[in-house]
Amino acid sequence: MSSPEPRLWAVVGATGTGKSDLGLDLAQALRRFGNQAEIVNADAMQLYRGMDIGTAKLPVAERRGIPHHLFDVRDVRDEAAVAWYQPLARAAISDIHHRGADAILVGGSGLYVSSVIFDFQFPPRDEAVRRRLEDELEARGPAVLFTRLQEEDPATAARIDPKNGRRVVRALEVLHQGAQTHGAALPEKPRSWHPFTRILGLQVERSELVERLDRRVERMWAQGILDEVRALRDLGLEEGVTARRAIGYAQALGQLTGTLSEAEAIAQTQALTRRYARRQVSWFKRYPEVEWLSPETDPQTLL
Numbered sequence: 025m026s027s028p029e030p031r032l033w034a035v036v037g038a039t040g041t042g043k044s045d046l047g048l049d050l051a052q053a054l055r056r057f058g059n060q061a062e063i064v065n066a067d068a069m070q071l072y073r074g075m076d077i078g079t080a081k082l083p084v085a086e087r088r089g090i091p092h093h094l095f096d097v098r099d100v101r102d103e104a105a106v107a108w109y110q111p112l113a114r115a116a117i118s119d120i121h122h123r124g125a126d127a128i129l130v131g132g133s134g135l136y137v138s139s140v141i142f143d144f145q146f147p148p149r150d151e152a153v154r155r156r157l158e159d160e161l162e163a164r165g166p167a168v169l170f171t172r173l174q175e176e177d178p179a180t181a182a183r184i185d186p187k188n189g190r191r192v193v194r195a196l197e198v199l200h201q202g203a204q205t206h207g208a209a210l211p212e213k214p215r216s217w218h219p220f221t222r223i224l225g226l227q228v229e230r231s232e233l234v235e236r237l238d239r240r241v242e243r244m245w246a247q248g249i250l251d252e253v254r255a256l257r258d259l260g261l262e263e264g265v266t267a268r269r270a271i272g273y274a275q276a277l278g279q280l281t282g283t284l285s286e287a288e289a290i291a292q293t294q295a296l297t298r299r300y301a302r303r304q305v306s307w308f309k310r311y312p313e314v315e316w317l318s319p320e321t322d323p324q325t326l327l
Contacts, residue, residue, distance in 0.1 A: 029220050030059075030121035032141065032218040032220060033061075033126060033129065033221075033224065034129045034137060034141050034221065034224065035050065035130045035131075035226070036131070036132060036134075036137055036224070036226070036308050036314070037132060037227060037308060038226075038304040038308075039080075039132050039301050040228075040233060040236045040237045040301065041132075041228050041233065042226055042319035043131065043226055046226060046317075046321070046323065048063070048082075048087070048088055049323045050224075050323040051063060051088075051090045053324045054126055056324075059125065060124065060126070061090065062090065062091040062092070062093065062125050063092045063127075063129075063130055064092075064116050064117055064128065064129045064130070065093065065130065066113065066129050066131025066132075066136045066137045066140065067130075067133055067136075068104050069270045070096075071094060071095070071096075071097055071098045072100055072102075072267050073096040073098065074096075074100065074255065074256050075100065076252065077244055077248060077249045077252050078249050078270065078272040078276070081095065093116040094113060098267075099260070100256050100260055100261045100264045100268070101259070101260040101264045101267075102266075103265045104267075105149075107139075107149070109139065110140060110144065113129070113136075113139075113140045114217070117129070117140070132304050134303075134304060134308060137308075140217065141216060141217055142214035142216060143214070143217055150201055153197050153201075154193060157193040157196055158193055161189045161192075161193055166187055166188070166192050167186065169189070169193065170186040170192050172196065173199075176196075176199055177195065180195050181195070185303065189269075190265070190266070214311075214312065223311055223314045224317055224326070225308050225316045226318070226319055227317070233301060234298055237298055237301060238298075242290065244272055244293070245289075249276050250279065253273060253276040253280060257277075261273070261277070271296045272293045275292050275296075276289060
């Protein structure tokens with residue numbers, strides 16, 4: 025049915041649960057009921073040009089004529105930070121609403137989604153401090169920095185994956201500026217940014233999801249992720265802070281440089297993807313008022 029006010033929909037869940045398909049199906053269902061709809065990306069790695077196979081980015085030809093925003097907007101040399109992403113995503117959503125259409129935010133990057141749909145505020149950045157910490161991360165690894173974070177801010181450390189070097193660096197950078205938190209966790213009582221927000225969460229039984237993810241990684245190699253990474257190396261992938269660490273891309277780089285065999289690269293990518301999916305499930309389960317659906321849900325039943 026037609027809505028008097030443009031809405032913000034968020035389609036969230038673990039990787040491999042079918043978020044892109046539901047987003048498209050929902051947009052088409054809304055159109056049948058008289059609401060135009062456009063999609064906004066909330067997958068951190070799909071922001072990057074050329075990172076297609078490893079991110080399962082939907083090709084333009086398969087987007088059913090529905091406008092898509094914030095795909096392919098960063099070069100692989102560029103950093104993709106959530107504080108950079110938030111205002112762009114909100115501006116895209118506001119523009120969609122000004123055109124009288126519903127906006128559908130689709131993606132599984134938990135902090136990126138949260139930064140848009142909830143009232144997130146980010147502390148300022150200190151480029152010099154961050155560069156120093158990133159240099160230390162490269163030289164010594166995340167464990168040393170995480171130990172320091174545990175000593176200086178145990179509450180924040182308890183909410184961060186100790187192997188996520190970028191999050192650890194950001195937390196230490198913010199602490200250096202005297203702030204109390206770096207915004208890496210969902211607020212205890214999050215407030216919605218937009219008054220007409222509806223959150224749809226996709227869930228798949230654990231054993232089925234593991235099977236899906238393992239097969240998906242195998243398809244990445246079969247579809248040519250090595251060729252994709254070779255091309256991205258020429259564009260500066262290895263110089264990028266964010267892109268070169270992406271799951272699958274780091275392992276493909278390892279295979280190309282000879283530090284991993286193909287079997288090792290695939291197995292490592294599968295293990296990291298499964299772990300990432302567990303973190304995504306834990307993150308989105310804390311969302312208030314999320315409606316959990318199966319991938320087979322008919323979007324018309326949601327309207």
